[in-house]
Amino acid sequence: MDVAEQIKKHLPREADTTVPEIDKYCEYYRSLFPEVRSYECFKYLHLGIISTLKRKSLPEISKIVGISSQSLHHFISKSPWSKSELETRRLKRIKKILRNQEIAIIIDETGDRKKGKKTDYVSRQYLGSIGKVDNGIVSVNSYGVYQNITFPLITRIYKPKGKLKSEDKYKSKTEIAVDIIKEIKKIGLNIKIVLADSLYGESSNFLDIIYEYGLEYVVAIRSNHGVWLPSSQRVRANKWCKFTRTFSDGTQETRYIREIIYGQKRATTYWQITTDYET
Known part of the structure; x- marks a missing residue:
């Protein structure tokens, strides 16, 4: 083996690629992981999180990304990276993006x-x-x-x-x-x-x-x-207003809302919401 091959053999290898979106996102955090295997697990974990898996446990994620569940467990419990440093960097990035x-x-x-x-x-x-x-x-x-x-x-x-x-x-x-x-x-x-x-x-x-x-x-x-009121004041309720609640999956539900007024109008308002105002 010549000198060039010996040097190449001992150089740190590049992390395995996943999908372009994950690789690009995770690159921002690359310096937080001193071990290439830890960084790979970091990327594989993200890949599993955005997958179509219904139950995103470590064993299930490991199956879909093609690595051992032991590797992911080691990454979470023993791998040398700092949760607080990762969180700080992520929050700084969010702040920068939000402007x-x-x-x-x-x-x-x-x-x-x-x-x-x-x-x-x-x-x-x-x-x-x-x-x-x-x-x-x-x-x-x-x-x-x-x-x-x-x-x-x-x-x-x-x-x-x-x-x-x-x-x-x-x-x-x-x-x-x-x-x-x-x-x-x-x-x-x-x-x-x-x-x-x-x-x-x-x-x-x-x-x-x-x-x-x-x-x-x-x-x-x-x-x-309850809300404490002077004896001279009373509780009033406005008329019910009907509205449609649309959920993230596209389904809808009819609901009703009204304001409850405790005594006099104040900065803090109270609202009652229900799906059946008659019960």
């Missing part, structure tokens, strides 16, 4: 069923994906919406009190959501409005941070949520 355009922020939690005891922070808790309490893991997530395009921003794992590590500090889901809003503001994204369900809509500390930043918001509250 200070206003976006809506959605705050929501996701619960996924999880068997076994090897995954951190798995506990019996309410899982929204199945609508009941079961063994699983829950995350608090934020998404940005710009011109009908929805994209992920920041995700944080909810850590139940009974599953905390020595270095952990317990935070409720609403406290995690407050931290997420603060992080998004610190990044410099231009928030137009914040959307959230009743868990956050009935949380004073979550609403406090919204008020502090002077943000517009639409949050859900439960039907039994």
Whole structure:
């Protein structure tokens, strides 16, 4: 073997290609992965995520992209790359692309069923994906919406009190959501409005941070949520208005909306939405 071949043999090889769109997107993060195999798994994971797979688990993704599931597990659990550095770079890229355009922020939690005891922070808790309490893991997530395009921003794992590590500090889901809003503001994204369900809509500390930043918001509250009124004031309801709700899959549903006025008109308004106003 001549000298040139020996040198070539010991040079780092190029990462395998996937599809042009994935390769182009992932190239922005190439320097975060010191090992070429880690970078390849990073690309394969993206390829699996945008695939037509119904269940995008690591074993299923590994089958469709043609690598071992062990490789993807190693990439997630042991490969030398930094989640925080990746997140920071991704958020900076989003900020650059948006160019200070206003976006809506959605705050929501996701619960996924999880068997076994090897995954951190798995506990019996309410899982929204199945609508009941079961063994699983829950995350608090934020998404940005710009011109009908929805994209992920920041995700944080909810850590139940009974599953905390020595270095952990317990935070409720609403406290995690407050931290997420603060992080998004610190990044410099231009928030137009914040959307959230009743868990956050009935949380004073979550609403406090919204008020502090002077943000517009639409949050859900439960039907039994009360509002204190002076004895001289009363609750009024406007007439129902019919509208059509169109879902992302193109299906539609008829709904009705009306404003509920607690006493005098105020900056904060309350609206009731239903699919059947007669019941």
